Amino acid sequence: MEEVTQNPMDEANPVSFAVLRIPFFLEPEYSRDETWSETNRKRLERKWGGKEAFDAQKKRHQLKERGREVGIQHFNLDRKASNTLKSHRLVQWVTKNYGCAKSEALYDVLNVEHFVNGKKLNDAKMLLECAKKISDGVIDLEKAEKFLASDEGEKEIVLAKKALDRLGIHSIPNFVIGGKEVLSGAVHWKELVGAFRRIERTGLGAPENAFATILGIPEEIITQTTLDPTKYAATV
Template sequence: MRAVQREPLDANNPLRFTVLRVPFFLEPEYPRDEAWSETNRTRLERKWGGKREFDAQKRRHRLKERGEDVGIKHFNLDRLASSTMASHRLVQWVTKNHGCTASETLYNDLNKRHFEDGQKLNDKRMLAEAAARVGVDANEAMEFLQSGEGEMEIEGALLILRKMGINSIPNFIVGAQHILSGAVHSSELIKLFRQIERTGKGAPDSAFAAVLGIGDDVIARPLDASYNEASA
C-alpha cells in the first residue's frame, strides 16, 4: 500500500486505502479463559501429526524465509497460543472509535508481541498496554476487554466468511470483488492495486463493515501511508 500511495500513477488522484481486519480463528475451540494457553510448537505438532510432519511443513512453506523477506528476523515457535477473541474484539473496537490507521498500528504491534516476543493474545493487561501505545486510554480499553462487547459482531463476520467459503488464512478481499488466497507476495498485491488505480474500479464500502459495526465515517477516512513507519 505504501508503495502505491507514495508513487501514484496520477498525483492528483492517488489511490486511497481503508483496511479492515476481518477476524478469523485458527483454533475456534480454544477455551476463552485468560489463564489457558499452550505453546505454538505443541499446537502445530498436534495439527500435523508429529514433529517430523511439522518439520516437513516448515520446509515446504518456507515461513522463516518469507518472514525474513519482510523484516521479521525470528518467529518464536514456542510463543503462547491462546484464544484470540479478546485481541480480535480490541482491534475492532479501536477501529470503530479511533480509525483504521490506529487499528493497523495496533495490529502490527500485536503481531510483534505475539509472533516474535511470544506473548499470548488473550492477556488483557498486555492488550490494554498495546492499545495505550496507539493513543487509547488504557483504563477504557481494559473496561472494554472485561466486558463481552463485540463478540456478536465477531461471530457475524465468521458466519459471512463461512458462506464465502473462506476457511483458512491469509485471504485478502480487495475492492469487495478480488480474493487473493495464501501467503501472496507483495508484488501480486501491488499489481492488483495498480489495476484498480488505472481502471478506477475500487469499492466505495466494505463487505464486512456493517456486520462489524464499522461506521461510514471510518470507511471514508483513508489509511495514513506513514502509519507505523518504524516497522516499514
C-alpha cells in the same frame, strides 16, 4: 501500497488505502479461560500429524526465511497459543472508535508481543499495555479496560465469521479487496499491485467494504482513513 501510491496511473486521482482487519480464528474451539494455553509448537505438531510432518511443512513454507527478508529476525515457535477473541475484540473496538491507522499500529504491537515475545493473545493485562503503547493520549484506556471486561463486540465477530464462511474463507492469509476480489494464500506483492491497479484503472475507486457494516465500523472511518504505505501492509 507503496508501489501504487508513489507511482499513480493518474496523478490527479491517486489511490488511497484503508485497511480493515477481519477477525479469524485458527483454533475456534480453544477455551476462553485466560489461564489456559499451549505452545504453538505443540499446536502445529498436532495439526500436521507429528514432529516430522511439521518439520517438512516448515521447510516448504520457509516462514523463518521470509520473515528475515522483511526484518523479522525471530519467530518464537514456543509462543503461547490461546483463544484470540479478546485480541480481535480490542482491534475492532480501536478501529471503530479511533480509526484504522490506530488499529494497525495496535496490530503491529500485538504481533511483536505474540510472535516474537511469545505472549498470550487472551491476556487482558497485556492487551491493555499494547493499547497504551500506541495511545499517544488518544485512546481512553479506562474505557478499553471496561470494554475487555464485557462481551461487547462479540456478536459482530460471530457475524463476520459467518460471512467468511459464505465466501469460502477457511484459512489465512486472505485479502478481500474492494469488497469483491479475494486473493488467497501467501500471495506475491505483484499480485496485490495487479489487483490495486485494476481498481485504479476504473477511476472510480473501491468504496465497498464487505465487512465494515457487519463489524459496525462507521463509514467515515473507512472513507476518511488513509494509511502510510511505507508503514502498513495492504489488506484492503
